[in-house]
Amino acid sequence: MKPVVAIVGRPNVGKSMLFNKLTGKRLSIVEDTPGVTRDRIYGETDWNGRTFTIVDTGGIEPRADSEILEFMRRQAEIAIDNATVIIFLTDIRTGLTASDQEVANMLLRSGKPIVLAVNKMDSTGAPDPDFYEFYNLGLGDPIAVSAVHGHGTGDLLDACVQYFPPEEEEEEEEEDDAIKVAVIGKPNAGKSSLINKILGEERVIVSNVAGTTRDAIDSRFENDKGSFIFIDTAGMRKKSKVEEDIERYSVLRATMAIERADVCLIMIDATEGVTEQDTKVAGLAHEAGKASIIVVNKWDLVEKDDKTMDKMRQKVRQDLAFMSYAPILFISAKTGQRVDRLFELIDYVSNQASTRITTGMLNNVLSDAQTRVQPPSDKGRRLKIYYMTQVGIRPPHFVVFCNDARLFHFSYQRYLENCIRNTFGLEGTPIILSIRQKGEKEE
Secondary structure, three states: OOOEEEEEOOOOOOHHHHHHHHHOOOOOOOOOOOOOOOOOEEEEEEEOOEEEEEEEOOOOOOOOOOHHHHHHHHHHHHHHHHOOEEEEEEEOOOOOOHHHHHHHHHHHHHOOOEEEEEEOOOOOOOOOHHHHHHHHHOOOOOEEOOOOOOOOHHHHHHHHHOOOOOOOOOOOHHHHHOEEEEEEEOOOOOHHHHHHHHHOOOOOOOOOOOOOOOOOEEEEEEEOOEEEEEEEOOOOOOHHHOOOHHHHHHHHHHHHHHHHOOEEEEEEEOOOOOOHHHHHHHHHHHHOOOEEEEEEEOHHHOOOOOOHHHHHHHHHHHHOHHHOOOOEEEOEOOOOEOOOHHHHHHHHHHHHHOOOOOHHHHHHHHHHHHHHOOOOEEOOEEOOEEEEEEEEOOOOEEEEEEOOHHHOOHHHHHHHHHHHHHHHOOOOOOOEEEEEEOOOOOO
């Protein structure tokens, strides 16, 4: 396992800004609003030849009344338990506070190595006299950093690396085998509940407040079916409600999560059926060419008879007609009903999306298809299809060469796609069919 560095501290001391600076990516939403980071967010970086994981946590409020603040504190505590080293971030502008002292005491009880950093030391030269009061925390020499400008981050990482265990041969190959799964859907469809059910720990905040998860969060999970990385995404709302910048970033983050994923789980709330918002979310996965599974959640809350599931399946197929290739699974993230089936399906659709078909086999299908249904003609000119070849996977991408692309009617493309699916399966994955005229170059 790679060493883990957790960044903790009160709300609004600049933890997300520092996290983004150290990872070199905009993974954490940075806003001047306390409580923007609500879950643990993971990123990777390296320093002096050592690769390690950095965890950004929600701010710790020692005495938190609200449900969300209580959740944030619990998330931070889990991060502390799993950390190799803790960066305790404080803020020179507010100075040393009673809350800082309480957080320091909590960290000391954890018995983990602590590196004390004082943020917002943005000017160079002699340190602010208030800097020295942080010695009162009893955590050794504070390190002056500026998360905005990056001053002092080298010293900070040097201090962290000295606590890492000796470097062993880390098995990197395993990382590549993991199937990346993005869990997407509108707010409150049960995305976080599903991930928590799978992981068996409170990895993601679950609350009935819509929009509780604001960032995309990665969680690794392994079982006998293989290795998976689950990416929980913030629910995507209707555009009209996206007034806040934070919300806008969340939609962007969900779109980025889809891009990174191998498989998308499209979560539908069984009590509401497919909404306009679900169609948009599914459309993003379809457009990105991702293998997908439609997961109908909260099935335990639906009044059922022996025809309910078939009716619901039919309705989902109708509403998401463009995704006729995606298998549908009815689950309950709360009770765990059929959650185990997910892993087989994820593995299956991921393999389907990686299928390679030889040109010989494709052309057998093509000639068979043309024998059964003649290619279309227009004004006496008939479409001639010469051959077909596969040029890519994830999703499977086929190029068809013909005499005149204008004669290649959309309905005949759909027919060929169905012939390919009937022969080779390709369940759960979209297919790209590119039409090339003889003489055009193959990409």
